[in-house]
Amino acid sequence: MIDINFEESAKKIISLLQEQDNIAIIIKGSPDPDAIASSYFFWKLCTLLHVKATILGFMPASLPSNKEFISAFNIPLHVVADMKESKIHKYTGYIVCDYQTAILEDFFTTTPCIIHLDHHSPAEQDVPARFRILTDKVSSTSTLCALLMQHISFISLEDVSSIATALYVGIKTDSDSFKHMSEYDTITLEYIKPYCNMAIIEQIENTPLTPHALGLLQKAMNNAIVYKDWLIAGAGFVEERYRDTIAIIADYLLHNNPVELVVVYGGVYHNNHTKLDIDASFRTRSENFDLNALIKNITADGGGRKFKGAFQVHIDYFVHCPDQEKLWEIIEITTNQILKNQRDSSLKIALQSKFKNFKNKLKHLFRL
Ligand SMILES: [Mn+2]
Incomplete structure (x- = not known):
């Protein structure tokens, strides 16, 4: 069992986001579907809460299907060369999804980590975060986002559908096409599947490998x-x-x-x-x-x-x-x-x- 109350967590996350003026959603590693989908979830949430949010990555998506993913959902991923270029001090806080630690390679930053979600076991060293879920009981960060979304009532059906579709791709990728699913992944999939736009998923998956x-x-x-x-x-x-x-x-x-x-x-x-x-x-x-x-x-x-x-x-x-x-x-x-x-x-x-x-x-x- 995961010892997490997702209803309470969703409430906490919303109140934390509402305190922010301008938040950075940072993709620390390579922008893969799980990282992109979970960052997209938070970006949408911020938009609905009228909180300014920017998705920042340090490398462009390298797979054609990931590029297709980003353009299919119109995800505003800003690629910057390094932490310096990210101008992190301009933000009131930041979010890290799908990465073991929330440490930024800018040791002088005072910008606090507001939310950190990941599906790996906690690292030995990390920065404090106002809210954090790190559990290896799920196969993807997208699973955690979907479990949170379940308890957020103000998202329109249209937005739920687009977020669910993105999270579906995240879960599918990280569970190796649903081969490695925990019971939470299975429950999550059952919840989001009716909202998913399968045509978009097919379009993303059928992006051919480049020569x-x-x-x-x-x-x-x-x-x-x-x-x-x-x-x-x-x-x-x-x-x-x-x-x-x-x-x-x-x-x-x-x-x-x-x-x-x-x-x-x-x-x-x-x-x-x-x-x-x-x-x-x-x-x-x-x-x-x-x-x-x-x-x-x-x-x-x-x-x-x-x-x-x-x-x-x-x-x-x-x-x-x-x-x-x-x-x-x-x-x-x-x-x-x-x-x-x-x-x-x-x-x-x-x-x-x-x-x-x-x-x-x-x-x-x-x-x-
Ligand atoms: Mn992942």
Whole structure:
């Protein structure tokens, strides 16, 4: 059971928003459907309450279907280069949806976090928030928004329909097409489904992959190796705006191969080729596999939850390498080796996660 009173929470959120003059809704990570939909929910809510609100993101949507999503709902996402450009001090407060922490990379800001919602377990360090729900008992932040919307009576049917449709896409994306649903996700879906505009959902889903993304998929398939029951595929260098394609390829490869775990990675240049990262996406079909532990073994710059994970390792030094082919070769053999080593020691991770599960079950039984 989630120990959250959504009716009380909705009341609290509305009164907090009413105190604001001008609020920023910040999309901290990549603008994926769950982050966009939940930010859209708050933006609509602010509009209805006559509170000025601005949705700010730090990177443009990179998948064609996400771009389609934003334009289908006319979502005013303002992309800024960094915290400085966001001029956060101009706002009376900010909201963060679908991100583990509400910390802004501007340590001098005095602008308070008003609302923070996410479906990951709480991080060790965070800023205070006037209202916060962090629970991994739901598969998406959109689920939490829908549970709140249920208790808000002043939203018109037209707005409920448009918000519900957006949240549906958020839930569908994060639950991997409804494959990983908790009981709350199921209840939520039943509630929003009658309001959803299926034509818009179809239009968003049928956005084709760009030729560029198809090219990357081809490259990843050519480079893929199978080590024991893991599939590891380097996609080569990936342009920053196509970064999300790495995750899509990982989904695709897990769907089409009888392996336990898929890792897809690529080299991604940023800031006009002055920064370089290795971006990796992990997918597993095993509910008990502790992807977070596996990824934290490799780097602190990443993490995972059930079925999904990702990391980003910075290798800016190598932007000066004059030979792209050699550089990719080094990235590929090194990353493959690191992952193979992890596979060899993954029995340990499997045992650890079994123990964790066991502990959680006990906790549940005794309500510790
Ligand atoms: Mn999410």
